[in-house]
Amino acid sequence: MAVLGVCLLGAAAWTVAWQLLAIRVEATLDAWIAQRRALGDRIEHGPMTTSGFPLAVDVQIRQVHWSREDGPTLLTAAAPEVIASTPVWNPLRLTLRPTKGGRASAAGSWGSVTGDAEIAHAMLALGRRAPTRIDLTLRKLDLTGPGGVMHATVDEVTAVIDTEPEPDENAVAGSVPTVLTISLYADGVRPSGVDHLPFDGPAKIALNAVLRGPMDPTAGVPGLATWRDAGGVIDINRLAVSWSPVDLVGDGTVALDSALRPEGAGIAEIQGAAETLDRLVAQGRMKAGQAALFKLAVIAASEPSDDGSGQRLKAPVTVQGGVVRVGQIAVGKVRPITE
Numbered sequence: 001m002a003v004l005g006v007c008l009l010g011a012a013a014w015t016v017a018w019q020l021l022a023i024r025v026e027a028t029l030d031a032w033i034a035q036r037r038a039l040g041d042r043i044e045h046g047p048m049t050t051s052g053f054p055l056a057v058d059v060q061i062r063q064v065h066w067s068r069e070d071g072p073t074l075l076t077a078a079a080p081e082v083i084a085s086t087p088v089w090n091p092l093r094l095t096l097r098p099t100k101g102g103r104a105s106a107a108g109s110w111g112s113v114t115g116d117a118e119i120a121h122a123m124l125a126l127g128r129r130a131p132t133r134i135d136l137t138l139r140k141l142d143l144t145g146p147g148g149v150m151h152a153t154v155d156e157v158t159a160v161i162d163t164e165p166e167p168d169e170n171a172v173a174g175s176v177p178t179v180l181t182i183s184l185y186a187d188g189v190r191p192s193g194v195d196h197l198p199f200d201g202p203a204k205i206a207l208n209a210v211l212r213g214p215m216d217p218t219a220g221v222p223g224l225a226t227w228r229d230a231g232g233v234i235d236i237n238r239l240a241v242s243w244s245p246v247d248l249v250g251d252g253t254v255a256l257d258s259a260l261r262p263e264g265a266g267i268a269e270i271q272g273a274a275e276t277l278d279r280l281v282a283q284g285r286m287k288a289g290q291a292a293l294f295k296l297a298v299i300a301a302s303e304p305s306d307d308g309s310g311q312r313l314k315a316p317v318t319v320q321g322g323v324v325r326v327g328q329i330a331v332g333k334v335r336p337i338t339e
Contacts, residue, residue, distance in 0.1 A: 014054060018088055022050050022057045025086050025094075029059060042067045052085065059084045064098075070220035071338055073108040079120075094131075096122045110335065113151065116142045127164070134161040155188025155202070165210075176231045180211040189243075198279035203243035210235040221260070221338055228256040236266065245272035245279075252317065260336040261322050268326070270313045273298045301327075 026048065033043050044065045052058035060083050067076040079098035086094050098120050105114040118140035125133040141154040165181045189203040213232025216223045233255045241248040252266015274295050280286040302311035315327045324332040 014088075018053050018057065021086065021088060021091055022059075024091065025057045025059055025084065026050065029061075029084060036066075040068060055088060057086045057088065073106060073338075075104075075106050077102065077104040079103070092126045094124045094126055096124070112146055114144050116144070130163060132162070132164045134163075135159075136161070150192045152189060152191045154186055154190070157184070157186045159184040176212040176233065177214075178210050178212050179214055181209070182211070183208050196283070198276050198283060198285075199246065200244040203241060205242075206238070206240040208237045208239075210237065224256065224260060224337065228260070232256075233264075245275040247271045250317065254319070256337070257321075259322075260338050261319075262334050262337070263319050263321075265316065265318045265320075268315055268317045270315070271311070273302075273313050274311070 029048070033045075037043055042065075044063070046062035046064075049060045050057065051060065060081065062081050064080075064082045065076070065078045067074065069075075079100070079102040081099045082102075083097050083099060084094060085097070098117075101116065101118045102120045103114065103116050105112060107113075115138075117138040119138070121137040123135040124131040136157075136159045138157040139155065141157060143151040143153070145151055160183045162181045163179070165178050167178075184205075184207040186205040187202070189205060191197070191203075211232075211234055213227050213230050215227040215232060219226065233253050236250070236252050236254065239248075239250045248268055248270050250266050250268035252264055254262055254264035257263045277286065277291040277295055277298075281288050281291045298313050299311065301315060302313045318325050319334060322333050322335070323330050324334060
């Protein structure tokens with residue numbers, strides 16, 4: 001009887017704890033929605049229902065739609081159904097999961113892009129004011145433009161965003177502090193028109209970067225200007241792109257110029273440039289004589305790779321005045337992010 005009594009008392013205490021946590025989760029979601037609306041976001045959703053007893057608190061939200069205007073840019077996101085889940089033993093961990101996929105889009109004077117993910121999953125470690133860490137996973141992602149024109153497909157994207165990184169012990173006194181770190185990996189990247197490109201199979205992309213300087217993500221374009229004026233920069237510790245026969249590894253620093261265009265400098269190491277030139281000639285997209293001149297320049301500037309598998313071209317990459325250059329060769333242009 002004593003054991004039975006203890007079990008009944010424990011079950012009652014667990015039930016009360018679950019109910020209190022359910023009330024807290026619902027109140028937290030309501031407060032966050034009210035806060036975002038006060039900051040200019042338009043959020044619409046259907047009724048909320050709570051379930052998950054006894055191990056978790058699951059809040060089911062139907063017909064979720066979010067939108068925000070940042071100057072000429074309109075950002076939107078929508079999902080037929082989203083489940084916000086918190087385990088009873090860890091109330092500071094919140095998982096957001098659209099059960100039937102989700103959609104996000106951005107549109108401006110430059111055009112528009114829409115992303116549709118068949119599977120989306122975000123796990124948030126909650127702090128007092130904002131999440132301290134976000135683990136994001138997207139699978140079977142389609143990127144399209146106006147009229148549903150396909151831009152690219154991606155098998156999987158994983159990202160870890162740390163909003164409370166460890167202080168840099170080697171930082172110089174008075175330097176701009178680190179406010180965010182991000183690690184991203186994309187597998188199975190297939191741009192549209194891949195059949196006409198001199199590459200084999202899908203690409204793989206890995207990124208490790210650090211955001212320095214305080215930034216208010218709710219301030220839109222004025223907030224970006226404030227971040228720039230305060231010395232804000234993005235340090236790219238490593239960018240790796242593997243798309244046979246090309247392997248690219250680079251690093252550098254990116255900021256914003258007076259016109260809010262990306263500017264910066266870095267170093268890129270490229271392997272497989274000569275093979276790519278040969279494929280362009282075979283496809284009839286480059287003349288053999290022109291490719292030969294480029295190959296001579298590549299060979300002259302290359303050195304053996306660390307693993308001895310071939311020659312690696314090492315060249316400076318700069319973005320200045322809206323022009324992207326590899327060495328002294330202009331390869332593209334960038335627009336202000338306000339466009």
